[in-house]
Amino acid sequence: MDERERINRLRWRCTRRAMLEMDLLLGEFLERIFPTLGPAQAEAFIVLADMEDLELWPLINGSRECADPVQAEVVALLRDVRVK
Amino acid sequence: MSNSSIPVRKFDAVIVGAGGSGLRAAIQLSEGGLKTAVLSKVFPTRSHTVAAQGGVSASLGNSEEDHWHWHMYDTVKGSDWLGDQDAIEYMCRKAPEVVVELEHFGMPFDRTDEGKIYQRPFGGHMSNFGEKPVRRACAAADRTGHAMLHALYQRNVRANTQFFVEWMALDLIRDESGQVLGVIALEMETGEVVAFHAKATIFATGGAGRIYYSSTNAFINTGDGLGMAARAGIALEDMEFWQFHPTGVAGAGVLITEGVRGEGGILRNSDNERFMERYAPNAKDLASRDVVSRAMVTEINEGRGCGPNKDFVLLDITHLDPATIMKRLPGIREISIQFAGIDPIQAPIPVVPTCHYQMGGIPTNFKGQVVAPDGAPVKGFYAAGEVACASVHGANRLGTNSLLDLLVFGKSSGDSVIEDVASGAVVHQDLPADFADRTLARLNRLNTQTGGSNVNETRLELQRTMQKHCGVFRFKEMLVEGVAKIVEIEKAVARTEIKDKSQVWNTARVEALELDNLIEVAKATLVSAEARKESRGAHVRDDAPDTPENPNGRDDANWHKHTLWQREGSSLSYKPVTMTPLTVETIALKTRSY
Ligand SMILES: Cc1cc2nc3c(=O)[nH]c(=O)nc-3n(C[C@H](O)[C@H](O)[C@H](O)COP(=O)(O)OP(=O)(O)OC[C@H]3O[C@@H](n4cnc5c(N)ncnc54)[C@H](O)[C@@H]3O)c2cc1C
Numbered sequence: 001m002d003e004r005e006r007i008n009r010l011r012w013r014c015t016r017r018a019m020l021e022m023d024l025l026l027g028e029f030l031e032r033i034f035p036t037l038g039p040a041q042a043e044a045f046i047v048l049a050d051m052e053d054l055e056l057w058p059l060i061n062g063s064r065e066c067a068d069p070v071q072a073e074v075v076a077l078l079r080d081v082r083v084k
Numbered sequence: 085m086s087n088s089s090i091p092v093r094k095f096d097a098v099i100v101g102a103g104g105s106g107l108r109a110a111i112q113l114s115e116g117g118l119k120t121a122v123l124s125k126v127f128p129t130r131s132h133t134v135a136a137q138g139g140v141s142a143s144l145g146n147s148e149e150d151h152w153h154w155h156m157y158d159t160v161k162g163s164d165w166l167g168d169q170d171a172i173e174y175m176c177r178k179a180p181e182v183v184v185e186l187e188h189f190g191m192p193f194d195r196t197d198e199g200k201i202y203q204r205p206f207g208g209h210m211s212n213f214g215e216k217p218v219r220r221a222c223a224a225a226d227r228t229g230h231a232m233l234h235a236l237y238q239r240n241v242r243a244n245t246q247f248f249v250e251w252m253a254l255d256l257i258r259d260e261s262g263q264v265l266g267v268i269a270l271e272m273e274t275g276e277v278v279a280f281h282a283k284a285t286i287f288a289t290g291g292a293g294r295i296y297y298s299s300t301n302a303f304i305n306t307g308d309g310l311g312m313a314a315r316a317g318i319a320l321e322d323m324e325f326w327q328f329h330p331t332g333v334a335g336a337g338v339l340i341t342e343g344v345r346g347e348g349g350i351l352r353n354s355d356n357e358r359f360m361e362r363y364a365p366n367a368k369d370l371a372s373r374d375v376v377s378r379a380m381v382t383e384i385n386e387g388r389g390c391g392p393n394k395d396f397v398l399l400d401i402t403h404l405d406p407a408t409i410m411k412r413l414p415g416i417r418e419i420s421i422q423f424a425g426i427d428p429i430q431a432p433i434p435v436v437p438t439c440h441y442q443m444g445g446i447p448t449n450f451k452g453q454v455v456a457p458d459g460a461p462v463k464g465f466y467a468a469g470e471v472a473c474a475s476v477h478g479a480n481r482l483g484t485n486s487l488l489d490l491l492v493f494g495k496s497s498g499d500s501v502i503e504d505v506a507s508g509a510v511v512h513q514d515l516p517a518d519f520a521d522r523t524l525a526r527l528n529r530l531n532t533q534t535g536g537s538n539v540n541e542t543r544l545e546l547q548r549t550m551q552k553h554c555g556v557f558r559f560k561e562m563l564v565e566g567v568a569k570i571v572e573i574e575k576a577v578a579r580t581e582i583k584d585k586s587q588v589w590n591t592a593r594v595e596a597l598e599l600d601n602l603i604e605v606a607k608a609t610l611v612s613a614e615a616r617k618e619s620r621g622a623h624v625r626d627d628a629p630d631t632p633e634n635p636n637g638r639d640d641a642n643w644h645k646h647t648l649w650q651r652e653g654s655s656l657s658y659k660p661v662t663m664t665p666l667t668v669e670t671i672a673l674k675t676r677s678y
Contacts, residue, residue, distance in 0.1 A: 001588075008589040012250070012272065016126050016304045018134030018230075021338055023303045024423060052129060054230050061418060082425045083336055 010034075010049060019053045024083045025060070033077055044074045090268070090520050091278050094512065095121045095246075097501050098266055098282040100253045100309065103131035104229070104490035105469025105497075106288030107236035109452075111189075112498025114243035118505060121280055122240075123251045123269055125304060129233050132290055132302050133490065136229030138206065139221035140186075140487035142179035146200040147219040150211060152176040153668060155220065157213045159485060160671045163478025164621035164638065166322065166646070168662035169670060171450040171474040175485075175492045177666075182491040183222055191235040192224050208482045208678075221484045232487065252594055253308065255523040256285065256316040256465075259516050262456075264465035266515075267312070268523045272594060275587030277527065279520060283510040284464055284501040287313065287446060287454075288494065291470040292605040293326075296439035296555075297547035299337045300329060309471035311601025313446050314608065315522070318465075319457055319648040319657070321473040322444035323605070324613035324623050327481055328556035330377040332438025334396035336423040340416060340435060344399060345369045347412050351380065352398045352432060353388035359397075372678070374556075377437040378624065381557040384436075391434060398432035437556040441481055443622065444612075445473035447648070452497025457648055457659055464510045466501060468493035475646065478661075479621020530596055536581030539596045546573050546599075546606050554610050559626045563614040570603075570610050577603040608649040615656050618643040621676075635675040644673070 001009075014026035026049060034045060048056060048071065058064035059075050066072035097113050099106045102124035113120040124131065143150040155176040160167055187193055187201065194202040203219040211218035224231035240247075250272045257265040257279065266282040292307025293299040310320055331340040345351075351369050353359045363379040364371035371379075380397050389395050401409060406429045409417055413428075420428045446467040448454050452474075453461040469490045476489055504510045553566025577599055582592040619628040619637030628637035645658040663670045 004584075004586070005589040008591045009273075011591050012589070012594075013126075016130070017302060018126075018130045018132055020135070020300060020302045020336075021419070021423070024336055024338070027303075052230075053134060054227055061415075079422075081422065083423050084425060 010046065013049050017053055019057075022053045022056065025078060025081050028081050028083050029078055033081070037074070040070050041074050044070045047071070048074060048078070091276070092281050092515065093121070093278060095119050095280060095282045096505060097121070097284040097286065098123065098280040099286040099288055100267060101131070101288030101290060101469070101471070102128035102247065103288060103290050103469060104133040104232055104236065104487060105494040106286070107233065107240055108491050108494025109286050109288060109468055109498040110240050110245045111236065111243060112495055113501060114240060114245040116498070116502040118502065121246050121248055121282075123248045123253050123267070123280070125250065125252050127249050128237050128247060131233060132304055133229045133233050133487070135302065136487055137226045139204065139223035139228050139484045140183060140232070140491070141206070141209065141220045141482070141484040142183040142222055142488065143176065143220060144180050144183065144201060144203060144222070146196060147203045148211070150218050150220055152179065154211050154213060154218070155179065155209075156665070156668075157671055158208055158210055159476060159482050161214065161674075161676055162208050162480055162482035162485075163476070164480055164676050165640075165644065165673050166325075166475070166478030166620060166661055168475050169665040170662050171476050173665040173668060174450040174496075175474070175476050175488060178492045179488055182488070182495060186232065186235060186491060189235045189239045192231055193222055194224060206483050209484075229487065252597065253289075253312060254526075254597060256312045257281075257515065257519050258316050259513055261463070262317075263463040263510075263513060264316075265513055265519070268520055270594070270597075272589055275590060277520075277523070279515065281512065281515060282464075283505050283512055284466060286452070286497050286501065287465075287467040287471050288469045289471045291442045292602065293439045293442065295547065295550050295602050295606045295609065296326075297544070297551035298332050298334065298436050298438040300332055300339050300438050300440045301337075306598035306602050307605035308598065308601045309467070310445065310608070311604040314604040314651040317650070317652065318446060318454065318462065319650050320444060320608045321447040322475060322479070322612070322647050323608040323649055324616050324647060325443035325479050325621060326439055326609070327441040327443065327622050328373075328377055328437045329440045330373050330380060330437050331399055331435040333419065333423045334391070334434035334436045337438050338419055338423045339438070340399065340419065340433065344401060344413060344416055347408065348401065348404055350400045350403070351376070351435075352400050353383045354390045354394065355388060357388075359383050359388070374624065377556040380435075380437055381555060385559075396434040396436045399435045400432035401428050402430065402432060441486065442470055443473070443475075443477040443479065443481055444647075445471050447646075448472045448474050448493070448497075450474055450493070450496060451500045452493045453500050457657060466497040468497040479623060526600070530580065530582060530593060531585055533579060533581040536579040537576040539580050539582065539592065539599055542573065542576045542580060543599050543602065545576070546570070546602060549573060550606055550609065554613050556622075557624055557626065558613060563610065566610050567614050570607055574603050574607065604651060607651075607654055611654050612647045612649050612656065616643060616647060638675075640673055
């Protein structure tokens with residue numbers, strides 16, 4: 001799979017989610033922040049994007065702990081996203 | 085591409101949609117031994133049903149006395165008497181059975197101390213024909229929809245249902261006699277276009293709330309089932325009826341719960357005025373949803389909206405003690421910061437009335453069979469869930485009746501398919517030679533378009549037009565202008581251009597194809613709304629006010645009927661509301677007041 005295909009698949013999984021909140025947050029993140037991530041963080045984001053919304057939301061709102069430090073970094077970035 | 089190059093896969097039945105209704109139907113079919121394919125744009129448990137928190141209604145009577153007949157009365161009244169009473173009786177009678185069944189599928193309902201399903205009160209649920217509130221909503225904490233989808237999905241895995249995930253159905257296949265023979269679909273991962281040839285096709289594609297600029301619906305709700313049905317010549321029923329929530333975050337659409345006003349939140353206009361004092365001197369900001377929504381729209385229309393485009397009002401809680409906000413409304417503060425960029429402790433939240441639920445859809449009977457305007461079933465075609473119009477929600481849906489609708493009509497549509505296949509009423513008919521021509525022409529047009537319109541801009545234009553011209557409060561001139569505008573937008577939709585022409589994971593193509601569906605829903609909604617010259621349920625017109633002759637602006641003499649919109653010529657016809665229930669007496673027309 002080439003880079004365009006990889007990003008497009010990720011875009012679909014970020015913007016066709018179960019909850020509107022998550023479409024907005026992950027979509028915005030993918031456009032603005034994802035391109036600035038290093039490889040480890042990018043991998044961590046892909047894992048997060050593959051989670052279901054009700055697994056991911058508790059991580060973002062802090063009611064559940066992240067599995068590893070890199071994931072925690074990415075979740076912190078997600079938490080800082082502001083959707084205009 | 086020519087027809088012969090399209091691969092054809094044969095199934096007994098194909099279901100488009102893997103939300104609550106599609107999964108419930110799939111259980112019937114797979115357990116009934118039919119070879120069944122379920123197509124979904126996303127992994128099943130990512131369907132929008134997950135977003136439902138409130139619960140599912142059933143007169144189990146676990147907490148206090150309840151009866152399906154009382155539930156039926158509430159639903160008829162909620163529908164503003166536009167719901168069909170045979171379908172409503174069927175749904176309310178079936179409710180306890182399908183909810184208990186769901187429990188047996190493994191649904192983790194909240195429980196009472198004795199271990200029964202716990203039931204909570206919900207707006208509009210009453211005992212003894214509207215007398216006093218009753219506890220009828222069954223929930224699994226605040227994740228009812230999520231838990232329900234998981235229970236249904238697991239049951240399907242057990243039954244060996246075959247899923248086609250990240251496939252988008254593009255069009256319905258119909259033959260000359262009008263019989264439905266399956267769908268044509270696109271696999272996103274390969275870009276391949278395939279025909280699913282089936283004896284029976286069930287649509288369970290969910291709602292179309294993305295026709296509005298401000299919507300609580302996730303991006304996936306682009307009304308694909310409605311678009312496909314309309315293009316195949318199926319009329320859409322009662323599309324003017326959309327339920328709105330007064331306080332969605334302006335722009336984002338994310339819901340701000342009623343609880344914020346309950347805790348003392350105040351709505352203000354651009355003059356910083358607490359305008360609800362003028363509209364509802366007693367209840368003020370706590371007036372009912374429709375009153376608040378209408379007041380907000382009036383303020384915006386009269387130039388007292390806020391922001392550069394004067395298109396929202398403000399929900400102010402800055403006067404509340406920050407400790408109260410943190411304690412009582414913690415989620416709301418996060419939502420406001422993330423989706424409005426505003427800390428509500430310091431500044432008010434921009435809000436607008438926001439589209440929430442589609443009452444209309446593909447006309448069906450209570451067996452989940454799609455019906456022609458004369459009531460005769462369309463051979464081989466079935467629908468359930470938000471895409472369908474049975475019609476149990478009529479002009480206004482009662483809270484928690486939607487999840488119930490998914491279970492009841494998901495199941496009944498599945499049972500109808502089994503019956504029709506077993507009796508030989510539907511068999512594999514030959515595909516007509518030109519069955520894929522129109523779809524392939526549409527794809528080809530998109531691939532070769534030059535100098536065309538931008539998909540994103542055109543969709544935004546459509547959404548803004550719907551919001552402005554056909555929102556929660558409707559005005560004659562605005563509707564007339566809106567119809568003209570949507571016709572213009574349709575021309576732009578017919579000329580969309582995408583830069584990416586590749587096959588694999590071409591999301592630009594998929595979004596353009598979704599827009600082809602949104603435009604059908606938008607036209608159906610605007611044209612149907614412009615024509616209905618009364619107020620009823622969620623369709624409220626400024627020129628059909630509350631009068632002694634027509635309380636709430638409802639005009640039964642002329643408008644107690646279902647709208648049917650046909651894509652061909654964008655024409656309208658009407659059919660009577662079914663007032664005769666299956667076994668009980670008619671619930672006679674009455675003014676709807678709470
Ligand atoms: C925020 C929110 C809260 C709600 N809360 C409640 C509540 O508490 N109680 C209640 O009763 N109702 C509630 N509702 C309404 C209710 O959730 C929905 O009406 C219901 O979940 C719709 O289910 P469905 O099965 O019809 O469709 P969905 O769950 O939306 O599923 C649609 C399916 O169709 C698939 N699909 C669509 N188009 C295509 C295509 N072209 N090709 C292939 N697949 C396709 C999708 O991938 C998906 O699998 C709520 C709605 C919202 C927005």
